[in-house]
Amino acid sequence: MIKKLDILVLRSFIGPFIATFFLTLFVLILQFFWLWIDDFVGKGIDAFTMLRLVVYLSATLVPLALPLAILLSSIMTFGNLGETFELVAIKSAGIGLLRFMLPLAVVAAFLSGLAFLFNNYVIPVANLRMKTLHYDIVNKKPAFDLKEGVFYTTIPDYAIKVSKKENDSILHNVIIYEASTGPQENIIAAEKGIMRLSSDKRFLEFILFNGWRYEERGNRYANNTDFIRLGFQEYKKVLDLSSLTFIQTPDSTYKDRYEMLSTRQLSKNVDSISKSLARFRDRDIRDLQGYFTFSKYLDTGWIDVKAPPVKKGARFIDLLPDSLKMSKNDQVLSAVKQTVVDQSISYANSIKSTIEGPSWDYDGKRKELRMTMMTYHEKITMSIAVLVLFLIGAPLGSIVRKGGIGTPVVFAVIFFVIFFLLNNFGKKFVKEDVLQPAAGMWLATAVLLPIGFFLIYKALHDSQLFNKEFYFRLYRGIKRLIGKKNSLKPQPAQPS
Structure with missing residues (x-):
């Protein structure tokens, strides 16, 4: 049953959440245009096309804007309630912090599930449309603009x-x-x-x-x-x-890329790529069987036969057949030795060229598998990030007890930058094959979730974690203790 306290908390939360969400989305859109503005200027793109690009871009940036909006709005909500002493009044009435956080926790869980559905069904379509439209705009030639005294060379030939x-x-x-x-x-x-x-x-x-x-x-x-x-x-x-002219690329051009697929389609791709990787071993054995003629004897009836030991200090001539040992011509022996070496090098080069092509295909398939699994886990982790950053923002606001857009923004930016860097590091490690896709994409969650539980513990015990007076008193106590310890030390005797 929803009580008046829950309505109070929700009303305090919904305003800052809507404002911070659209503000964050606007900043992220500006960052995109800041990077790509040179590719758009002077091409005569109509307003409707640019509006389409902004809509598709906004949809692709929602998974990044939503966690930041949850973090900032939760800090502002609990910070405002703490600054106006409403949080103290609620605690004095015997209502614990966890009960106070419950309505917003339900909202955060709902937004987390909504974010997963958005990432799974809307983001692939938005990525597909934005990819094709962005490609067409970037590759469109500048609009006709003939200037005085300057050669215009945009028209071919x-x-x-x-x-x-x-x-x-x-x-x-x-x-x-x-x-x-x-x-x-x-x-x-x-x-x-x-x-x-x-x-x-x-x-x-x-x-x-x-x-x-x-x-x-x-x-x-x-x-x-x-x-x-x-x-x-x-x-x-x-x-x-x-x-x-502006030529529109059909959406089917990029529809099979991993960014354009849902979790179900990604799961099917993972299975098919894994099966194709398993076939590479049989393919290599089949291709190399002609070079390694002894491989046909490798069966259960193989008898372990060891080559006769070579005497220490044996010469090359001792390893040759008896027909060649009879020759006393050093030039013949040298030619035979060179022929053996040349044939061995040619044999090795043939084997190398045979396996080089499949090895490139194998590396490409492994990279495709990593990127597909990374996208699969990213859809889950970016939705879980909404709940994780709420678990950080809510107790942090109750500890800081500062509202407005001053102190909450500072703390929100710090934790979001940590989340953003860890998420990007995880992606980079997965792309470079340093970490497995699951480990790389869950890196940010694994680091930030314990921090959230720690802040909840501190908030439940009314911690003075961010109270500067607490640290000032702690500093004075340590300084007084050091001074008392120095006074107890024996003083050196003064010369008479």
């Missing part, structure tokens, strides 16, 4: 330069270089021109006046070529702008 523009359409001293298969590029030079787009905006038309067209025909490696110079009073040149 063309370089355009004008000395002056009037009203963005009237051009003076126009030069157009056109790449060709001939000995050199074709050149068009005109005193004046008019630039305009076609009705469907797919072509750029230049109406040029009083100029020349220079063209050289023939094979560039031949000595005989034809040079053509054409004078004109009016000339129309049409350029294709299809390379500057």
